[in-house]
Every structure is written in C-alpha cells, then in structure tokens.
Amino acid sequence: MLAGTGALVRSAVPLAELTTLRVGGPATVADCATTESLVATVRALDAAEVPVLLVAGGSNLLVSDDDVASVVVRIATEGVEFGAGSVTAEAGANWDGVVAASVRAGFGGLECLSGIPGSAGATPVQNVGAYGVEVDRLLRRVRLLDRATGEIDWVTPDTLAFGYRTSRLKHSDAAVVLAVEFTLHPDGTSAPLRYRELAQRLGAAEGETRPAAAVRETVLGLRAGKGMVLDPADHDTWSAGSFFTNPVVPDAEVDRVLAAIRDRLGDVPVPTYPGVGGVKFSAGWLIERAGFAKGFPGPDAPARLSTKHTLALTNRGDATTADIVALARTVRDGVAEGFGVVLVPEPVTVGVEL
Ligand SMILES: Cc1cc2nc3c(=O)[nH]c(=O)nc-3n(C[C@H](O)[C@H](O)[C@H](O)COP(=O)(O)OP(=O)(O)OC[C@H]3O[C@@H](n4cnc5c(N)ncnc54)[C@H](O)[C@@H]3O)c2cc1C
Incomplete structure (x- = not known):
C-alpha cells in the first residue's frame, strides 16, 4: 500500500522509542523524510481507510501500552x-x-x-x-x-x-x-x-x-x-512537559473554588491570571496544595511527579503507560476533591483515557 510513497516502513516498533515519556506499545511506523513522501503516505493510507497517527518529536503524546491500531506516520522532514x-x-x-x-x-x-x-x-x-x-x-x-x-x-x-x-x-x-x-x-x-x-x-x-x-x-x-529541557540522563525530563493545562474556571464558579481553597488552606494568597471566559488558576499550585509534593508518590514508584516541578509526570526508567495514567488519575482526583477543579491533560492521549 505504501510502495512508491518514499516512506521507510518498519513493523512492531515500540512507540516508547518515539515518545519523550518513553512509553507506548508497538506499531507499524512509516518514516517520511521528505514532504512529498509525507503527503503521498498520508494520502495512500487515507484512501485505504487505514487509521493514521502522526508523530513528530513525540513530546506531547501519551500512547497506550497495547498494539497501536494505526499506522504511525513519522514526520522526519528537516528543511x-x-x-x-x-x-x-x-x-x-x-x-x-x-x-x-x-x-x-x-x-x-x-x-x-x-x-x-x-x-x-x-x-x-x-x-x-x-x-x-x-x-x-x-x-x-x-x-x-x-x-x-x-x-x-x-x-x-x-x-x-x-x-x-x-x-x-x-x-x-x-x-x-x-x-x-x-x-x-x-x-x-x-x-x-x-x-x-x-x-x-x-x-x-x-x-x-x-x-x-x-x-x-x-x-x-x-x-x-525545572527539568523542562530534554536530558536523557535526567529522569525528571522523561515527560511530556506540563501534564495538565492551567484550568480556566468560568467567572460564575470562581467564588466557589476560592471558598474551597480557603476551607482547606486558610487565607493564603492564590495565584490567578486573567483567562478567556474566566480566571486561570495555576495547575502546579493546585496540585502541590492538594498534597502532591514534588517526587510524589516516592522513590520506588516507576512513575512520579518530577522532583523539580509538580506539573510534570515522569517515567523513572521502567514505567508503562498504565503507570503514568494511574498517577495522572490520582493527581486529577485529588485536586478535584480538594478544590472542585477538574484538571485536563495537555498531551494528546491515544488508546487511553484518564
Ligand atoms: C520537557 C518538555 C517540555 C515541554 N515544554 C513545553 C512548553 O513550554 N510549552 C508547550 O506548549 N509545550 C511544551 N511541551 C510539549 C511539547 O513539546 C509540544 O507540544 C511540542 O510542540 C510537541 O511537538 P512534537 O513534534 O513532539 O509533537 P508530537 O508529540 O509528535 O505530536 C503531538 C500531537 O500533534 C500531532 N502532530 C504532530 N505533528 C503534526 C503535524 N505536522 N501535523 C498535524 N498534526 C501533528 C500529533 O498527531 C499529536 O496529536 C514540552 C514537552 C516536554 C517533553
């Protein structure tokens, strides 16, 4: 199907090799080193109705541990x-x-x-x-x-x-x-x-x-x-960057959230910023104040919050996607229980849901 597209096709490639979280199951990967090849490959797969997952740097992706039921089109153009x-x-x-x-x-x-x-x-x-x-x-x-x-x-x-x-x-x-x-x-x-x-x-x-x-x-x-520059030797950077976006709380709900914060923490200064249609809260601040310290849940866990930044979920070496998802759920649920704000993941999830 991809003959003549110029793509280099490889099967059973672990997506852990193509993502900065270094997790993700096997997939067929079509490497496209020119724009012509990228266009021809996507057109051919679309014509054959084969699901496509576009991957470039893999730094904003959380992909399931199971077989990925798409052909991964890896964008490797450079000009x-x-x-x-x-x-x-x-x-x-x-x-x-x-x-x-x-x-x-x-x-x-x-x-x-x-x-x-x-x-x-x-x-x-x-x-x-x-x-x-x-x-x-x-x-x-x-x-x-x-x-x-x-x-x-x-x-x-x-x-x-x-x-x-x-x-x-x-x-x-x-x-x-x-x-x-x-x-x-x-x-x-x-x-x-x-x-x-x-x-x-x-x-x-x-x-x-x-x-x-x-x-x-x-x-x-x-x-x-903050561990926000990739460094293979530093597990704090085996991440997808900030895992949650800063939540924009609609104007009508801001007082409720501030009251929940006061109930739990007393009269503390709360960092907020103007957001479109509401007020933007700091996800990192909410996570920390909900009781999740840097490095949570501790040194033996395969997936942990970065030791430099509570907003990054990290792979300490042998974490799976399931480990990252479990940590993400714990953090999201803790913040929701504490302050009534549901954090939304920033990376694109493929074959998994929080
Ligand atoms: C340590 C670290 C720090 C980070 N810091 C920041 C930051 O400060 N600010 C920030 O905004 N982000 C940050 N990120 C997230 C990430 O780096 C960015 O979102 C980046 O733009 C993703 O690029 P990528 O090539 O790795 O995309 P991928 O992870 O390969 O893809 C991400 C999504 O985009 C789609 N996609 C990729 N290429 C194309 C294309 N050519 N056409 C259509 N769809 C495409 C994919 O299908 C997927 O859905 C950080 C990530 C890490 C690991």
Whole structure:
C-alpha cells in the first residue's frame, strides 16, 4: 500500500522509542523524510481507510501500552529557510533548532520558546507557548494537507482557532501541517518580556525587550532548572512537559473554588491570571496544595511527579503507560476533591483515557 510513497516502513516498533515519556506499545511506523513522501503516505493510507497517527518529536503524546491500531506516520522532514524577516520550516524540523538558528542569524521573536522539545510543525497544533509568548503571535502562515480533499494550501493563523494550548488542529485528523512560516524581528530584539521571573533575571521591566540571544540563554537556564529541557540522563525530563493545562474556571464558579481553597488552606494568597471566559488558576499550585509534593508518590514508584516541578509526570526508567495514567488519575482526583477543579491533560492521549 505504501510502495512508491518514499516512506521507510518498519513493523512492531515500540512507540516508547518515539515518545519523550518513553512509553507506548508497538506499531507499524512509516518514516517520511521528505514532504512529498509525507503527503503521498498520508494520502495512500487515507484512501485505504487505514487509521493514521502522526508523530513528530513525540513530546506531547501519551500512547497506550497495547498494539497501536494505526499506522504511525513519522514526520522526519528537516528543511529550514530564512527570508528577510521570516523563517520557513518543514514540519519535522527540530523546533529548538529553528529557534537557535533564528537567534544565530540575528533575528528576534522566538527566543522565549527556546528549549521546547519536538517539531516546528507541531507548534501550531497546541499553540505552543512559554514565558509569555505563544506561537500564534508570530505565525505568518501554515501549509496544510487537507485530508478530506487531499489539497495542499497555505492558510493564515486566523483560520486555525488558536487558544490557550489549543487550535482546530489539536485532537483532529482533519489536516497535516507540512510547513510553518514565522515573522521575525530583523533587529535581533526579543519579543516584549511578559513573564515576571524572566524579566527579573534579565534586569528588565515587564514589557521591555532585550537582545534575543540573552533572552534565549536565560530561558534555557530557567527551563533546565525545572527539568523542562530534554536530558536523557535526567529522569525528571522523561515527560511530556506540563501534564495538565492551567484550568480556566468560568467567572460564575470562581467564588466557589476560592471558598474551597480557603476551607482547606486558610487565607493564603492564590495565584490567578486573567483567562478567556474566566480566571486561570495555576495547575502546579493546585496540585502541590492538594498534597502532591514534588517526587510524589516516592522513590520506588516507576512513575512520579518530577522532583523539580509538580506539573510534570515522569517515567523513572521502567514505567508503562498504565503507570503514568494511574498517577495522572490520582493527581486529577485529588485536586478535584480538594478544590472542585477538574484538571485536563495537555498531551494528546491515544488508546487511553484518564
Ligand atoms: C520537557 C518538555 C517540555 C515541554 N515544554 C513545553 C512548553 O513550554 N510549552 C508547550 O506548549 N509545550 C511544551 N511541551 C510539549 C511539547 O513539546 C509540544 O507540544 C511540542 O510542540 C510537541 O511537538 P512534537 O513534534 O513532539 O509533537 P508530537 O508529540 O509528535 O505530536 C503531538 C500531537 O500533534 C500531532 N502532530 C504532530 N505533528 C503534526 C503535524 N505536522 N501535523 C498535524 N498534526 C501533528 C500529533 O498527531 C499529536 O496529536 C514540552 C514537552 C516536554 C517533553
């Protein structure tokens, strides 16, 4: 079925080898190293009505331990090209490589998104964000393969329904991102610094800018301290990053949640931020205050909260997907019981449900 597509097909590949949580059962994997091969492979599988799972860096995926009943199309394209004030990257290009190359080339704009694992093409999927910047602010256009029509087109960001860690591409089989293009600052200055901890480290006031290279270095340092830069030797980074999104509590329910927090913790300052349609609470804060310390449930467990950051669920070496799911349920249920807020996972789950 995939003859002539240019894909390299391998069977019974453990998805644990392709995900940063290093869990996931076996699947047939079709590696696509060119955009032509990626398009031909997805079109052929769609025509044959074979379920497809797109995987690039595997850093936002939690896949079942059982046989994965889809062909995994692994996006392994790599091209990156700079224009006057822009960068265009093929979907499989390593994201941090794109950011590093932009900064090296003297461009600003993407530096707050340094150190995020995974691919350029996945960044619009959940509107990747960190340190006060989300990709939709800088995206100029996205090249999509529409899987219903088979057509390929560049679309503008306004068509992608971006929100906090979401877009119309997330939890959807409608399209494949083939390439992304970003507008950059040709003068090498950073995006305005919106994240207090980052601005303070750079000796800047919030809203000021700094040279992109200095911001990148500072972001990488902050992220490493939280186990948020991949390091094979550090199990705190065998994760999918933040496992839960920060919950946006609708305005009408905010008083109830604050009352539940007061009942349990007394009159403590509660970190909150403005959210769309409500108030955003910090998932990490809620998890910790619900009684789950860093490293929970303890040194012998195969799946634990990171010892650096309560929001990351980590594999200590031989965890299975079932172990990660059990830990996620315990944490979610503890926060729901404590404060009446149901946390929602940020990674895409395949063949498993919390
Ligand atoms: C240590 C660590 C830190 C992280 N920090 C952050 C952070 O600060 N901010 C943040 O937003 N995220 C963060 N993440 C999550 C993750 O890195 C991002 O979501 C990243 O964009 C995922 O890219 P990927 O290539 O690994 O995607 P995958 O995990 O391979 O795929 C994720 C989803 O996108 C789909 N997908 C992938 N490529 C395409 C494509 N070309 N077209 C259509 N669909 C596609 C997949 O089918 C899947 O549903 C972190 C993860 C880790 C492990």
